Amino acid sequence: MSSSAQTIAFIGLGIMGAPMAGHLVAAGHQVRGHDIAPAGLAQLSAAGGETAGSVAEAVAEADVVITMLPNHPQVEAVVLGEDGVLSHAKPNTLLIDMSTIRPESSQTIARQGAERGIRVLDAPVSGGQAGAVEASLSIMVGGSDDDFASAEAILESLGTTIVHVGPAGAGQVVKAANQLLVAGIIALNAEALLLLESSGLDGRKGMEVLAGGLAGSTVLNRKIDNFANREFSPGFRIDLHDKDMGIVESAARTAGVGLPLAGQVAQLVAAAKAHGLGGHDHSALLALIEDLNGKAAA
Incomplete structure (x- = not known):
């Protein structure tokens, strides 16, 4: 050494x-x-x-x-x-x-x-x-x-x-904020893809355009193949992200602030876990959102 x-x-x-x-x-x-x-x-x-x-x-x-x-x-x-x-x-x-x-x-x-x-x-x-x-x-x-x-x-x-x-403890608070953003961005990307495809468009092409503009993010760059191919092997499991959203909500209570969107995102992640998707990558929020709309995954 x-x-x-x-x-x-x-x-x-x-x-x-x-x-x-x-x-x-x-x-x-x-x-x-x-x-x-x-x-x-x-x-x-x-x-x-x-x-x-x-x-x-x-x-x-x-x-x-x-x-x-x-x-x-x-x-x-x-x-x-x-x-x-x-x-x-x-x-x-x-x-x-x-x-x-x-x-x-x-x-x-x-x-x-x-x-x-x-x-x-x-x-x-x-x-x-x-x-x-x-x-x-x-x-x-x-x-x-x-x-x-x-x-x-x-x-x-x-x-x-x-x-x-x-x-x-400060590192954990920043990580909680990170996990809130990641889950929220994944959910919005999933909804954007569903909107594109339900409008008869090529979802991958649409998401590639979005990735190059203000809507682009590391999350989208990392997960675009998961979304387009419905390939949800982890990655980062929904089970763990559900745990992390619990940390977000607890940290918010400790800080004395209300985070209404965080609550909705936490419920969406929890619903994905309850839906049997806990062992899948967190990009599988797309599968839950498609199911809520009565659309089978491609």
């Missing part, structure tokens, strides 16, 4: 975590990963990383611990549990939680970490599986200035937009 390389424990090797851990190996770090599913462990091993049979084994000698897990119960169990990160990490370890969870959970982890001499950042990401594979994620970071400075070089191996947005 080079003098700037570090020993990194990576907990959570799913469709995003595994490629992210691989990028850290490629950057010259010694990466030891842990996951309860074998596929991610195999992917990390193939990339040149090491695997660990437990959280304790992964974090024991780590300088940095990164967690990338589905929701706050998993993060809290892995970090705060009896046999978790805080019980086994050495003093002054930097814990970077890149999961998308409730701001209050991130604040609790930061507080309990500080009590044990562990530095903590919340650093959720945007960009989905493609962004993880391409190392082009947008990373929004909450925590102290000094801890952010310590993490910045590592995060630069994973993303292209890395911004320190405030104290503990």
Whole structure:
């Protein structure tokens, strides 16, 4: 390893975590990963990383611990549990939680970490599986200035937009805003496509024109094939986006603001999950909107 390389424990090797851990190996770090599913462990091993049979084994000698897990119960169990990160990490370890969870959970982890001499950042990401594979994620970071400075070089191996947005929990609030925008834009793109096709037009051509103008967005650029081909393999699952919209609504209550459109978007995502689309990509909001209009997917 080079003098700037570090020993990194990576907990959570799913469709995003595994490629992210691989990028850290490629950057010259010694990466030891842990996951309860074998596929991610195999992917990390193939990339040149090491695997660990437990959280304790992964974090024991780590300088940095990164967690990338589905929701706050998993993060809290892995970090705060009896046999978790805080019980086994050495003093002054930097814990970077890149999961998308409730701001209050991130604040609790930061507080309990500080009590044990562990530095903590919340650093959720945007960009989905493609962004993880391409190392082009947008990373929004909450925590102290000094801890952010310590993490910045590592995060630069994973993303292209890395911004320190405030104290503990701030990264999660920004991520909630991100997920609100993404879900809303997906829903409006789906309605636009339905309007085009129901008017007898070529939907893909129409969406390509929209993508080149003011209505264009990263969401549309990333999802245009999903929309046009009705190809809804994840990507980013509706189940997870439903969880994220719950975080949006909770954050709004904490902030004391009413977000009427957010409520409608949250209900649309929840309806898609109830409709049996939870395991599909969030672009499958199109399938729900077509069904509401009595139109079978093409």
